[in-house]
Amino acid sequence: MLKTSKAFSGFSVNDIPKARQFYAETLGLEVKEDEGMLLLHLGSGARVILYPKENHTPASFTILNFPVDNVERTVRALKERGVRFEIYRDGPYKTDEQGIFRGEGPTIAWFTDPAGNILSVLEAEGVY
Numbered sequence: 001m002l003k004t005s006k007a008f009s010g011f012s013v014n015d016i017p018k019a020r021q022f023y024a025e026t027l028g029l030e031v032k033e034d035e036g037m038l039l040l041h042l043g044s045g046a047r048v049i050l051y052p053k054e055n056h057t058p059a060s061f062t063i064l065n066f067p068v069d070n071v072e073r074t075v076r077a078l079k080e081r082g083v084r085f086e087i088y089r090d091g092p093y094k095t096d097e098q099g100i101f102r103g104e105g106p107t108i109a110w111f112t113d114p115a116g117n118i119l120s121v122l123e124a125e126g127v128y
Helices: 016-026 071-080
Strands: 009-013 030-034 037-041 047-052 062-067 107-112 118-123
Touching: 009 016, 016 030, 016 037, 016 047, 071 107, 071 118
Parallel strands: 009 047, 062 118
Antiparallel strands: 030 037, 037 047, 107 118
């Protein structure tokens, strides 16, 4: 029944102007604002809607993954734009000093948007 529906995902943020600046200027995505919400246009052709929520609580899991050819190079470039990568010392996914996990599964690095939502850059053939 929904096979041909052009589904999209969405998540909340607590500050639309900060989110717009981060996603458009820092990450370089195409961002449109409409009726107080943001629409992200991703390279895959997918769209994601960001909506304001006063009592926003950041997601405790990765909500958006960006496949890249080279995680190390992408981490360096994003750090130059002010992005801080998460350093995980405990648990199954320990990262190095750059915030990169190199273990079983894809090479991946996690960071947060201004609302505290968790995003990632990862390199893994066949995932995207």
